[in-house]
Amino acid sequence: MSGAQPESEIRDVDWYGEDLSGREHTAVRFAAVDLTEATGEGVVFTDCVFVDCRFTAATFTDAAFLNCSFTGCSFSQARFTACKVVGSRFSRCTFDLLDVDGGDWSFVLMPGADLSRVTVAGTRMREADLTGARAAGATLRGLDLSAAELSGIDLRGADLRVQRPERPRPAGRRAGRGPDRRHPGGRARHHPGVGRRPRSPGLAGSAGYWAPISADRRRQERPACPSRPPRSTPT
Structure with a gap:
Protein backbone atom coordinates (compact mmCIF):
# COMPACT_ATOMS: atom_id res chain seq x y z
CA MET A 1 0.00 0.00 0.00
CA SER A 2 0.98 3.60 -0.43
CA GLY A 3 0.60 4.32 3.30
CA ALA A 4 -2.47 6.54 2.90
CA GLN A 5 -4.76 6.48 5.92
CA PRO A 6 -8.47 5.72 5.44
CA GLU A 7 -10.57 8.87 5.44
CA SER A 8 -13.93 7.17 6.03
CA GLU A 9 -15.30 3.83 7.18
CA ILE A 10 -18.09 1.52 6.06
CA ARG A 11 -18.89 -1.08 8.73
CA ASP A 12 -21.32 -4.01 9.01
CA VAL A 13 -23.01 -3.26 5.70
CA ASP A 14 -24.90 -5.96 3.82
CA TRP A 15 -24.03 -5.72 0.11
CA TYR A 16 -25.16 -9.27 -0.63
CA GLY A 17 -25.76 -9.55 -4.39
CA GLU A 18 -25.21 -5.81 -4.81
CA ASP A 19 -24.25 -4.44 -8.23
CA LEU A 20 -21.25 -2.18 -7.64
CA SER A 21 -20.59 -1.41 -11.30
CA GLY A 22 -19.14 2.03 -11.96
CA ARG A 23 -18.60 2.97 -8.31
CA GLU A 24 -15.35 4.50 -7.05
CA HIS A 25 -14.00 4.40 -3.49
CA THR A 26 -10.77 6.02 -2.34
CA ALA A 27 -9.15 5.70 1.10
CA VAL A 28 -12.16 3.91 2.63
CA ARG A 29 -11.99 1.31 5.40
CA PHE A 30 -14.46 -1.56 4.93
CA ALA A 31 -15.04 -3.61 8.09
CA ALA A 32 -17.20 -6.77 8.21
CA VAL A 33 -18.91 -5.90 4.91
CA ASP A 34 -20.78 -8.77 3.23
CA LEU A 35 -20.05 -8.75 -0.52
CA THR A 36 -21.29 -12.29 -1.12
CA GLU A 37 -22.37 -12.75 -4.76
CA ALA A 38 -21.82 -9.06 -5.42
CA THR A 39 -20.97 -8.02 -8.98
CA GLY A 40 -18.91 -5.12 -10.22
CA GLU A 41 -17.91 -4.09 -13.70
CA GLY A 42 -15.48 -1.18 -13.79
CA VAL A 43 -15.68 -0.59 -10.03
CA VAL A 44 -12.52 1.05 -8.61
CA PHE A 45 -11.10 0.81 -5.07
CA THR A 46 -7.96 2.87 -4.43
CA ASP A 47 -5.96 2.82 -1.16
CA CYS A 48 -8.81 1.01 0.59
CA VAL A 49 -8.63 -1.32 3.59
CA PHE A 50 -10.80 -4.45 3.84
CA VAL A 51 -11.03 -6.20 7.20
CA ASP A 52 -13.09 -9.38 7.76
CA CYS A 53 -15.04 -8.85 4.55
CA ARG A 54 -16.70 -11.64 2.56
CA PHE A 55 -16.22 -11.78 -1.21
CA THR A 56 -17.74 -15.25 -1.47
CA ALA A 57 -18.90 -16.02 -5.04
CA ALA A 58 -18.46 -12.36 -5.98
CA THR A 59 -17.80 -11.53 -9.65
CA PHE A 60 -15.67 -8.58 -10.77
CA THR A 61 -14.94 -7.66 -14.39
CA ASP A 62 -12.52 -4.90 -15.47
CA ALA A 63 -12.45 -3.79 -11.83
CA ALA A 64 -9.48 -2.27 -9.98
CA PHE A 65 -8.21 -2.78 -6.43
CA LEU A 66 -5.18 -0.51 -6.39
CA ASN A 67 -2.83 -0.47 -3.37
CA CYS A 68 -5.50 -2.03 -1.18
CA SER A 69 -5.10 -4.13 1.95
CA PHE A 70 -7.12 -7.28 2.70
CA THR A 71 -7.01 -8.84 6.17
CA GLY A 72 -9.05 -11.88 7.19
CA CYS A 73 -11.19 -11.75 4.03
CA SER A 74 -12.83 -14.67 2.24
CA PHE A 75 -12.53 -15.02 -1.54
CA SER A 76 -14.12 -18.46 -1.76
CA GLN A 77 -15.46 -19.12 -5.29
CA ALA A 78 -14.89 -15.48 -6.25
CA ARG A 79 -14.11 -14.65 -9.87
CA PHE A 80 -11.90 -11.81 -11.15
CA THR A 81 -11.84 -11.24 -14.91
CA ALA A 82 -9.39 -8.73 -16.46
CA CYS A 83 -9.02 -6.92 -13.12
CA LYS A 84 -6.15 -4.82 -11.75
CA VAL A 85 -5.07 -5.71 -8.23
CA VAL A 86 -1.71 -3.96 -8.45
CA GLY A 87 0.22 -3.38 -5.23
CA SER A 88 -2.37 -4.94 -2.91
CA ARG A 89 -1.58 -6.94 0.23
CA PHE A 90 -3.38 -10.09 1.44
CA SER A 91 -3.05 -11.34 5.01
CA ARG A 92 -4.89 -14.27 6.61
CA CYS A 93 -7.28 -14.50 3.65
CA THR A 94 -8.91 -17.64 2.23
CA PHE A 95 -8.91 -18.32 -1.53
CA ASP A 96 -10.78 -21.60 -1.86
CA LEU A 97 -11.78 -22.07 -5.55
CA LEU A 98 -10.79 -18.52 -6.45
CA ASP A 99 -10.80 -18.02 -10.25
CA VAL A 100 -8.63 -15.29 -11.79
CA ASP A 101 -8.75 -14.83 -15.56
CA GLY A 102 -6.27 -12.34 -17.04
CA GLY A 103 -5.67 -8.95 -15.53
CA ASP A 104 -2.70 -7.44 -13.72
CA TRP A 105 -1.78 -8.60 -10.20
CA SER A 106 1.75 -7.21 -10.22
CA PHE A 107 3.43 -6.26 -6.92
CA VAL A 108 0.81 -8.12 -4.85
CA LEU A 109 1.94 -9.39 -1.45
CA MET A 110 0.63 -12.88 -0.67
CA PRO A 111 3.31 -14.48 1.53
CA GLY A 112 2.25 -17.81 3.03
CA ALA A 113 -1.13 -17.75 1.27
CA ASP A 114 -2.98 -21.02 0.73
CA LEU A 115 -3.44 -21.12 -3.05
CA SER A 116 -3.85 -24.88 -3.38
CA ARG A 117 -7.33 -24.70 -4.93
CA VAL A 118 -7.09 -21.55 -7.01
CA THR A 119 -7.14 -21.18 -10.79
CA VAL A 120 -5.11 -18.31 -12.21
CA ALA A 121 -4.67 -18.08 -15.99
CA GLY A 122 -3.04 -15.53 -18.27
CA THR A 123 -2.38 -13.07 -15.45
CA ARG A 124 0.52 -10.65 -15.03
CA MET A 125 2.12 -11.12 -11.60
CA ARG A 126 5.41 -9.31 -11.99
CA GLU A 127 7.40 -8.85 -8.79
CA ALA A 128 4.65 -10.53 -6.80
CA ASP A 129 5.64 -11.78 -3.35
CA LEU A 130 4.57 -15.42 -3.08
CA THR A 131 7.14 -16.38 -0.47
CA GLY A 132 6.15 -19.63 1.24
CA ALA A 133 2.81 -19.80 -0.56
CA ARG A 134 1.10 -23.20 -0.53
CA ALA A 135 0.18 -23.80 -4.16
CA ALA A 136 0.29 -27.60 -4.33
CA GLY A 137 -2.33 -28.75 -6.85
CA ALA A 138 -3.14 -25.21 -8.00
CA THR A 139 -3.75 -24.26 -11.63
CA LEU A 140 -1.29 -21.49 -12.54
CA ARG A 141 -1.20 -21.31 -16.32
CA GLY A 142 0.30 -18.74 -18.64
CA LEU A 143 1.45 -16.39 -15.86
CA ASP A 144 4.02 -13.61 -16.10
CA LEU A 145 6.07 -14.06 -12.93
CA SER A 146 8.99 -11.87 -13.94
CA PRO A 168 -15.11 -23.69 -25.82
CA ARG A 169 -15.70 -21.93 -29.11
CA PRO A 170 -18.85 -19.77 -29.06
CA ALA A 171 -21.80 -21.17 -30.94
CA GLY A 172 -22.23 -19.90 -34.47
CA ARG A 173 -18.51 -19.64 -35.27
CA ARG A 174 -16.28 -21.90 -37.33
CA ALA A 175 -12.56 -22.36 -36.83
CA GLY A 176 -10.48 -19.99 -38.92
CA ARG A 177 -13.50 -18.15 -40.31
CA GLY A 178 -15.81 -15.35 -39.39
CA PRO A 179 -19.34 -15.77 -38.02
CA ASP A 180 -21.32 -18.66 -39.49
CA ARG A 181 -23.97 -16.79 -41.40
CA ARG A 182 -26.74 -19.32 -41.23
CA HIS A 183 -30.41 -19.21 -40.47
CA PRO A 184 -31.48 -20.50 -37.02
CA GLY A 185 -32.53 -23.75 -38.70
CA GLY A 186 -28.98 -24.38 -39.87
CA ARG A 187 -29.58 -23.81 -43.60
CA ALA A 188 -27.08 -21.64 -45.40
CA ARG A 189 -28.33 -18.15 -46.17
CA HIS A 190 -28.98 -17.53 -49.87
CA HIS A 191 -27.56 -14.43 -51.45
CA PRO A 192 -29.17 -13.68 -54.81
CA GLY A 193 -26.67 -13.67 -57.63
CA VAL A 194 -23.85 -15.15 -55.56
CA GLY A 195 -22.50 -18.45 -56.82
CA ARG A 196 -24.79 -18.53 -59.86
CA ARG A 197 -23.90 -18.00 -63.47
CA PRO A 198 -25.91 -15.07 -64.88
CA ARG A 199 -28.27 -15.71 -67.71
CA SER A 200 -27.26 -14.66 -71.17
CA PRO A 201 -29.42 -13.74 -74.17
CA GLY A 202 -27.50 -16.36 -76.16
CA LEU A 203 -28.87 -19.19 -74.02
CA ALA A 204 -32.26 -20.74 -74.58
CA GLY A 205 -34.84 -21.53 -71.95
CA SER A 206 -36.69 -18.92 -69.90
CA ALA A 207 -36.47 -21.10 -66.79
CA GLY A 208 -32.70 -20.99 -66.76
CA TYR A 209 -32.01 -24.35 -68.37
CA TRP A 210 -28.75 -24.47 -70.26
CA ALA A 211 -30.01 -25.73 -73.63
CA PRO A 212 -27.49 -25.30 -76.44
CA ILE A 213 -28.35 -23.08 -79.42
CA SER A 214 -28.04 -24.46 -82.92
CA ALA A 215 -25.43 -23.10 -85.31
CA ASP A 216 -28.16 -22.03 -87.81
CA ARG A 217 -29.85 -19.87 -85.20
CA ARG A 218 -26.57 -18.26 -84.24
CA ARG A 219 -25.97 -17.30 -87.88
CA GLN A 220 -29.50 -15.88 -88.09
CA GLU A 221 -29.05 -13.74 -84.94
CA ARG A 222 -25.55 -12.57 -85.84
CA PRO A 223 -25.70 -9.06 -87.37
CA ALA A 224 -24.37 -8.84 -90.94
CA CYS A 225 -21.15 -6.93 -91.45
CA PRO A 226 -21.51 -3.84 -93.61
CA SER A 227 -20.04 -4.32 -97.10
CA ARG A 228 -17.04 -2.27 -98.05
CA PRO A 229 -17.05 -0.15 -101.21
CA PRO A 230 -14.84 -1.52 -104.01
CA ARG A 231 -11.37 -0.17 -104.20
CA SER A 232 -10.69 2.22 -107.06
CA THR A 233 -7.90 1.08 -109.33
CA PRO A 234 -5.50 3.73 -110.58
CA THR A 235 -5.70 4.43 -114.33
Whole structure:
Protein backbone atom coordinates (compact mmCIF):
# COMPACT_ATOMS: atom_id res chain seq x y z
CA MET A 1 0.00 0.00 0.00
CA SER A 2 0.98 3.60 -0.43
CA GLY A 3 0.60 4.32 3.30
CA ALA A 4 -2.47 6.54 2.90
CA GLN A 5 -4.76 6.48 5.92
CA PRO A 6 -8.47 5.72 5.44
CA GLU A 7 -10.57 8.87 5.44
CA SER A 8 -13.93 7.17 6.03
CA GLU A 9 -15.30 3.83 7.18
CA ILE A 10 -18.09 1.52 6.06
CA ARG A 11 -18.89 -1.08 8.73
CA ASP A 12 -21.32 -4.01 9.01
CA VAL A 13 -23.01 -3.26 5.70
CA ASP A 14 -24.90 -5.96 3.82
CA TRP A 15 -24.03 -5.72 0.11
CA TYR A 16 -25.16 -9.27 -0.63
CA GLY A 17 -25.76 -9.55 -4.39
CA GLU A 18 -25.21 -5.81 -4.81
CA ASP A 19 -24.25 -4.44 -8.23
CA LEU A 20 -21.25 -2.18 -7.64
CA SER A 21 -20.59 -1.41 -11.30
CA GLY A 22 -19.14 2.03 -11.96
CA ARG A 23 -18.60 2.97 -8.31
CA GLU A 24 -15.35 4.50 -7.05
CA HIS A 25 -14.00 4.40 -3.49
CA THR A 26 -10.77 6.02 -2.34
CA ALA A 27 -9.15 5.70 1.10
CA VAL A 28 -12.16 3.91 2.63
CA ARG A 29 -11.99 1.31 5.40
CA PHE A 30 -14.46 -1.56 4.93
CA ALA A 31 -15.04 -3.61 8.09
CA ALA A 32 -17.20 -6.77 8.21
CA VAL A 33 -18.91 -5.90 4.91
CA ASP A 34 -20.78 -8.77 3.23
CA LEU A 35 -20.05 -8.75 -0.52
CA THR A 36 -21.29 -12.29 -1.12
CA GLU A 37 -22.37 -12.75 -4.76
CA ALA A 38 -21.82 -9.06 -5.42
CA THR A 39 -20.97 -8.02 -8.98
CA GLY A 40 -18.91 -5.12 -10.22
CA GLU A 41 -17.91 -4.09 -13.70
CA GLY A 42 -15.48 -1.18 -13.79
CA VAL A 43 -15.68 -0.59 -10.03
CA VAL A 44 -12.52 1.05 -8.61
CA PHE A 45 -11.10 0.81 -5.07
CA THR A 46 -7.96 2.87 -4.43
CA ASP A 47 -5.96 2.82 -1.16
CA CYS A 48 -8.81 1.01 0.59
CA VAL A 49 -8.63 -1.32 3.59
CA PHE A 50 -10.80 -4.45 3.84
CA VAL A 51 -11.03 -6.20 7.20
CA ASP A 52 -13.09 -9.38 7.76
CA CYS A 53 -15.04 -8.85 4.55
CA ARG A 54 -16.70 -11.64 2.56
CA PHE A 55 -16.22 -11.78 -1.21
CA THR A 56 -17.74 -15.25 -1.47
CA ALA A 57 -18.90 -16.02 -5.04
CA ALA A 58 -18.46 -12.36 -5.98
CA THR A 59 -17.80 -11.53 -9.65
CA PHE A 60 -15.67 -8.58 -10.77
CA THR A 61 -14.94 -7.66 -14.39
CA ASP A 62 -12.52 -4.90 -15.47
CA ALA A 63 -12.45 -3.79 -11.83
CA ALA A 64 -9.48 -2.27 -9.98
CA PHE A 65 -8.21 -2.78 -6.43
CA LEU A 66 -5.18 -0.51 -6.39
CA ASN A 67 -2.83 -0.47 -3.37
CA CYS A 68 -5.50 -2.03 -1.18
CA SER A 69 -5.10 -4.13 1.95
CA PHE A 70 -7.12 -7.28 2.70
CA THR A 71 -7.01 -8.84 6.17
CA GLY A 72 -9.05 -11.88 7.19
CA CYS A 73 -11.19 -11.75 4.03
CA SER A 74 -12.83 -14.67 2.24
CA PHE A 75 -12.53 -15.02 -1.54
CA SER A 76 -14.12 -18.46 -1.76
CA GLN A 77 -15.46 -19.12 -5.29
CA ALA A 78 -14.89 -15.48 -6.25
CA ARG A 79 -14.11 -14.65 -9.87
CA PHE A 80 -11.90 -11.81 -11.15
CA THR A 81 -11.84 -11.24 -14.91
CA ALA A 82 -9.39 -8.73 -16.46
CA CYS A 83 -9.02 -6.92 -13.12
CA LYS A 84 -6.15 -4.82 -11.75
CA VAL A 85 -5.07 -5.71 -8.23
CA VAL A 86 -1.71 -3.96 -8.45
CA GLY A 87 0.22 -3.38 -5.23
CA SER A 88 -2.37 -4.94 -2.91
CA ARG A 89 -1.58 -6.94 0.23
CA PHE A 90 -3.38 -10.09 1.44
CA SER A 91 -3.05 -11.34 5.01
CA ARG A 92 -4.89 -14.27 6.61
CA CYS A 93 -7.28 -14.50 3.65
CA THR A 94 -8.91 -17.64 2.23
CA PHE A 95 -8.91 -18.32 -1.53
CA ASP A 96 -10.78 -21.60 -1.86
CA LEU A 97 -11.78 -22.07 -5.55
CA LEU A 98 -10.79 -18.52 -6.45
CA ASP A 99 -10.80 -18.02 -10.25
CA VAL A 100 -8.63 -15.29 -11.79
CA ASP A 101 -8.75 -14.83 -15.56
CA GLY A 102 -6.27 -12.34 -17.04
CA GLY A 103 -5.67 -8.95 -15.53
CA ASP A 104 -2.70 -7.44 -13.72
CA TRP A 105 -1.78 -8.60 -10.20
CA SER A 106 1.75 -7.21 -10.22
CA PHE A 107 3.43 -6.26 -6.92
CA VAL A 108 0.81 -8.12 -4.85
CA LEU A 109 1.94 -9.39 -1.45
CA MET A 110 0.63 -12.88 -0.67
CA PRO A 111 3.31 -14.48 1.53
CA GLY A 112 2.25 -17.81 3.03
CA ALA A 113 -1.13 -17.75 1.27
CA ASP A 114 -2.98 -21.02 0.73
CA LEU A 115 -3.44 -21.12 -3.05
CA SER A 116 -3.85 -24.88 -3.38
CA ARG A 117 -7.33 -24.70 -4.93
CA VAL A 118 -7.09 -21.55 -7.01
CA THR A 119 -7.14 -21.18 -10.79
CA VAL A 120 -5.11 -18.31 -12.21
CA ALA A 121 -4.67 -18.08 -15.99
CA GLY A 122 -3.04 -15.53 -18.27
CA THR A 123 -2.38 -13.07 -15.45
CA ARG A 124 0.52 -10.65 -15.03
CA MET A 125 2.12 -11.12 -11.60
CA ARG A 126 5.41 -9.31 -11.99
CA GLU A 127 7.40 -8.85 -8.79
CA ALA A 128 4.65 -10.53 -6.80
CA ASP A 129 5.64 -11.78 -3.35
CA LEU A 130 4.57 -15.42 -3.08
CA THR A 131 7.14 -16.38 -0.47
CA GLY A 132 6.15 -19.63 1.24
CA ALA A 133 2.81 -19.80 -0.56
CA ARG A 134 1.10 -23.20 -0.53
CA ALA A 135 0.18 -23.80 -4.16
CA ALA A 136 0.29 -27.60 -4.33
CA GLY A 137 -2.33 -28.75 -6.85
CA ALA A 138 -3.14 -25.21 -8.00
CA THR A 139 -3.75 -24.26 -11.63
CA LEU A 140 -1.29 -21.49 -12.54
CA ARG A 141 -1.20 -21.31 -16.32
CA GLY A 142 0.30 -18.74 -18.64
CA LEU A 143 1.45 -16.39 -15.86
CA ASP A 144 4.02 -13.61 -16.10
CA LEU A 145 6.07 -14.06 -12.93
CA SER A 146 8.99 -11.87 -13.94
CA ALA A 147 11.11 -10.99 -10.88
CA ALA A 148 8.51 -12.57 -8.57
CA GLU A 149 9.61 -13.77 -5.12
CA LEU A 150 8.99 -17.54 -5.09
CA SER A 151 11.29 -18.75 -2.34
CA GLY A 152 9.78 -21.55 -0.27
CA ILE A 153 6.67 -21.85 -2.45
CA ASP A 154 5.11 -25.34 -2.63
CA LEU A 155 4.22 -26.18 -6.25
CA ARG A 156 3.90 -29.95 -5.97
CA GLY A 157 1.29 -31.21 -8.43
CA ALA A 158 0.52 -27.69 -9.69
CA ASP A 159 -0.43 -27.10 -13.32
CA LEU A 160 2.21 -24.70 -14.62
CA ARG A 161 1.75 -25.11 -18.35
CA VAL A 162 2.37 -22.06 -20.49
CA GLN A 163 -0.78 -22.44 -22.54
CA ARG A 164 -4.01 -21.15 -21.16
CA PRO A 165 -6.88 -23.63 -20.79
CA GLU A 166 -8.76 -24.21 -24.03
CA ARG A 167 -12.06 -22.36 -23.99
CA PRO A 168 -15.11 -23.69 -25.82
CA ARG A 169 -15.70 -21.93 -29.11
CA PRO A 170 -18.85 -19.77 -29.06
CA ALA A 171 -21.80 -21.17 -30.94
CA GLY A 172 -22.23 -19.90 -34.47
CA ARG A 173 -18.51 -19.64 -35.27
CA ARG A 174 -16.28 -21.90 -37.33
CA ALA A 175 -12.56 -22.36 -36.83
CA GLY A 176 -10.48 -19.99 -38.92
CA ARG A 177 -13.50 -18.15 -40.31
CA GLY A 178 -15.81 -15.35 -39.39
CA PRO A 179 -19.34 -15.77 -38.02
CA ASP A 180 -21.32 -18.66 -39.49
CA ARG A 181 -23.97 -16.79 -41.40
CA ARG A 182 -26.74 -19.32 -41.23
CA HIS A 183 -30.41 -19.21 -40.47
CA PRO A 184 -31.48 -20.50 -37.02
CA GLY A 185 -32.53 -23.75 -38.70
CA GLY A 186 -28.98 -24.38 -39.87
CA ARG A 187 -29.58 -23.81 -43.60
CA ALA A 188 -27.08 -21.64 -45.40
CA ARG A 189 -28.33 -18.15 -46.17
CA HIS A 190 -28.98 -17.53 -49.87
CA HIS A 191 -27.56 -14.43 -51.45
CA PRO A 192 -29.17 -13.68 -54.81
CA GLY A 193 -26.67 -13.67 -57.63
CA VAL A 194 -23.85 -15.15 -55.56
CA GLY A 195 -22.50 -18.45 -56.82
CA ARG A 196 -24.79 -18.53 -59.86
CA ARG A 197 -23.90 -18.00 -63.47
CA PRO A 198 -25.91 -15.07 -64.88
CA ARG A 199 -28.27 -15.71 -67.71
CA SER A 200 -27.26 -14.66 -71.17
CA PRO A 201 -29.42 -13.74 -74.17
CA GLY A 202 -27.50 -16.36 -76.16
CA LEU A 203 -28.87 -19.19 -74.02
CA ALA A 204 -32.26 -20.74 -74.58
CA GLY A 205 -34.84 -21.53 -71.95
CA SER A 206 -36.69 -18.92 -69.90
CA ALA A 207 -36.47 -21.10 -66.79
CA GLY A 208 -32.70 -20.99 -66.76
CA TYR A 209 -32.01 -24.35 -68.37
CA TRP A 210 -28.75 -24.47 -70.26
CA ALA A 211 -30.01 -25.73 -73.63
CA PRO A 212 -27.49 -25.30 -76.44
CA ILE A 213 -28.35 -23.08 -79.42
CA SER A 214 -28.04 -24.46 -82.92
CA ALA A 215 -25.43 -23.10 -85.31
CA ASP A 216 -28.16 -22.03 -87.81
CA ARG A 217 -29.85 -19.87 -85.20
CA ARG A 218 -26.57 -18.26 -84.24
CA ARG A 219 -25.97 -17.30 -87.88
CA GLN A 220 -29.50 -15.88 -88.09
CA GLU A 221 -29.05 -13.74 -84.94
CA ARG A 222 -25.55 -12.57 -85.84
CA PRO A 223 -25.70 -9.06 -87.37
CA ALA A 224 -24.37 -8.84 -90.94
CA CYS A 225 -21.15 -6.93 -91.45
CA PRO A 226 -21.51 -3.84 -93.61
CA SER A 227 -20.04 -4.32 -97.10
CA ARG A 228 -17.04 -2.27 -98.05
CA PRO A 229 -17.05 -0.15 -101.21
CA PRO A 230 -14.84 -1.52 -104.01
CA ARG A 231 -11.37 -0.17 -104.20
CA SER A 232 -10.69 2.22 -107.06
CA THR A 233 -7.90 1.08 -109.33
CA PRO A 234 -5.50 3.73 -110.58
CA THR A 235 -5.70 4.43 -114.33
